[in-house]
Amino acid sequence: MESSIFGFTLRHSWRQQLVLLAIIVTSYPFIYLSLDLPKQIVDQAIAGSGGFPKTIDLGFARWELDQIPFLMVLSFLFLSLVILNGAFKYYTNTYKGRLNERMLRRLRYELYVRVLRFPLPQFRKMSSGEIIPMITSETDPIGNFIGESLATPAQQGGMLVVYLTFIFMQDPILGVAAISLYPLQGWLIPRLQRKVNNLSKQRVRMMRIVSDRIGDTVAGIQEVRVNDAAAWHLADMSRHLGEIYHVRYEIYHWKQFIKFLNNFINQLTPFFFYAIGGYLVITGSISFGALVAVLAAYKDLAGPWKELLDWYQLKEDVRVKYDQVVEQFHPEGMRDPAGLLQDPRDDTPLTGDLAANALSFASDMGSKILDGVSFSIPVDGHTAIVGVGSGSGADELALLIAGLLTPSQGRLRIGDRDLPGLPESVIGRRIAYVGANAYLMNATLRENLLYGLRHRPLRPPAVDPARRAVLAERAAESRRAGNVDFDIDADWTDYAAAGVDGPAALDARVHELLRTVELTADVYGLGLLGTLDQTRDPAAAEKVLAARAAIQAELSDPLLGTLVERFDPDRYNNRATVAENLMFGTPVGGEFAADRAATHPYVRDVLDRTGLTGDFLRIGLKLGQTMVELFKDLSASPDLVEQFSFINAEDLPAVQAVVQKVGRDGVAALKGDDRARLLQLPFRLVAARHRLGLIDEPMKRRILEARHLFSSAFPAELRGTIEFFDVARYNSAASIQDNILFGKVALGLPQVGARIHGMLAAVVERTNLWDVIVGVGLDMPVGIGGSRLSLAQRQKIVIARALLKNADLLIVNEATAALDGASQAVVHTMVLEARRGRGLVWVIHRPDLARQFDRILVMQGGHLVEQGTFEELSRPGSVFADVLDPE
């Protein structure tokens, strides 16, 4: 990457910069004309010097004009010049804007490419908190400057020259007076600017520290809480912000001082005009009109001069920023950029032996972690690496074989190919690696599983012909900015690599792998809570409806019947909230959100028309009083209030105030927000749960009436904001479980969860819904870094992903540590079975699991101390036998 902003700008945009320059130079004569013309209008047309008629001679035609038409012709000429100059400015500005954005895109992209190429140890030195602002916010001003880098000096400098030429044409002495102080400014300003530059550098560094601290806090928030370290962090943050404050203030101060100095010097020049120019006019050396024109031109001069100085300050600022960003992106040992995007050259299966010869690896601190390791194992065999004690080197050995680390000495070969020399495109397809730190991307579970099969876009997406031109232009623009033009919407899945022939077979394979790593039940559980878009899969929605009917039959069993209270349009559901009973549906989007229902005009209208408003206010008041009575002493534990009361802890005082106001003035006096607050309270009541006796039988009947009115009068323009409960229709807004149960789960029955689960499982099995639900579970987002899943689940997914990739060699690095003992053994056996006849290297943390492997490498203190089969190594006296059976 170019080491200076100008190198970067010229290399990637010299053509555009030349075009800009050409346009700007073309505009100079017009600017000069627009300066000269006013003088002509005043002197020739209005003052009428030289007499009339005037002759305009263009060579091919000539006109004789009297004073008024001559004035008009000149005036309209002036108007066209104004328009023309405006058009020049508009065009150059848009051109610059496009150039800026394109270059900004290129810069960000190049920095991101560099992140992808960083050697792994670099990530120990740089945190995401530092990298992210560098690529996002710090590049912003740099991009904005690139279009200006040549255009502004050309444009404004050119203008300056034009104005100065004009002044010199009037009188050379005045010209000298006009520029007399420029040398002083040219000497002083850069010296001051240097101070500002140093401060800017400091500011950027400090800001990065702040980003890093924030990133640290976010990542370690649990530690902060359990160690009561908030005060320490706040003090630390306060100090850094304070330092930034001082630096920023200093920068501001100096910038203003530079501005002040410039203004002062600019104001000083007219002094010469008045003194020298006045003297010249009085002595008759120049005309009065010329002095006025010079003064006008000098005023115009101030604009470009100021722009030039601003540009200079911005240039210095951006130069510092660019240097500081780019220097961070030049670590030692970056990966070959060609490996990222080029198709593999020799993508043939890895065969032969995996051979290490005097392999050594030293950490970035220089200490030897692996020392002189030599072995030779068949690539398609099963090898266990057992590390003895801490610092055994087993972990690093696995990372070296996976191509994630580069050996510092010695050779590592597969067949006749050097492993460190293999491009990423070959390693990434031929070798699979599973580490202890199971990281998932913030996408759906399915996408995470297919992650290892997406190397290049393979089949273009189906594109609407109308959009084809737009997409082609987008791709062309990507290329212009030096970005890759691969289509992210294409089908990237390499079915052949996974050993299947298409999406359906891949799906089957994914389900099979979920069983291999014992994850099917978990994904099923996720799927039950997930939603299904029935427009995308109507057949699946049909199946869910069939399951709903089957549950109906199940619930007619008196033992199970009490478990679920089904939605019945003509019955009040005691387990549902008042809001659910009234609307009888699931709100879609925020229109009828349960916590704001009372403010919705349509809800208010229905309440008014059924005469429920008064009752709801009465119930709300009673509820408010009870809540205030119960929870007012608990203000110290807001979570308890939150968990049980109808009111958020911070709203409690407001409700208390409303309750007191009602006590004083009566309900009728309530207005606006206070009234809405009270009216909102009953909506969260669940008759069976809250037992406050506020929803009695007559009230239930009236709410039912309101329900009927609510659906029958439902306005057409609100359609789609509520999915009404309808036993014959699939509810896209509700989870699959809610769709099947079509009702509310009973409260207060023993083991209700387990019993419902059992009942659901039976129905799902009978209606062949299992695969559908697992499919929905696969479409669930896993959260940032897979945080919605447990570590054990993540480890299983990562193993399944590696198996799906179907690589020649699978390296597993202590990746089952989070699983419990029983599932560890099961997963081990299943994976060994799945990899039969294919290469597998497994760093294991339980030596007894090594029994099933063809051969074992025992690592201790960075050395390979023993190797052989399980039988050979378990003879008494060996290191392996010692760790296998410590007693």
Added chain:
Amino acid sequence: MSLAEEVALLRKIPLFSNVEESKLKLLAFTSERMVFNSGDVLFRQDQMGDAAYIIMEGRADVIVNTPNGPLTVAQVGKNDFVGEIAILCDVPRTATVQAASEMVTLCISKELFFRLVTEFPQMAVEIMRVLAQRLEKTTRQLREAVAHN
């Protein structure tokens, strides 16, 4: 049964007899009402417990596993409080409690119980008093039993 009735019932339980009305209301409101059919198990011996139960209606058998099989050692009924030992001192359930008739109980989770005790110290004092009485009673029984042997 409404909240007011539950409060009246709670009042009759010795553990809560001296606790303020509004606190009892809070306890009743925040705890979950659970219904058991005859034969349902409230909790099993040796399992870890996370809730205690106040019996509002019905009866239950207290069953202890012995080498000779399960043995019913006591019966509990209305106004009794069962399962509190497991939530107070993190030990596995000391006995199995099985509904002997249809039962209505108030189920107080461990978390809620501790929150209330920390929030309202006078409740803790009451509980201490009742536990001390119970300890005194068991000690007396033990002494008598030893004397008999």
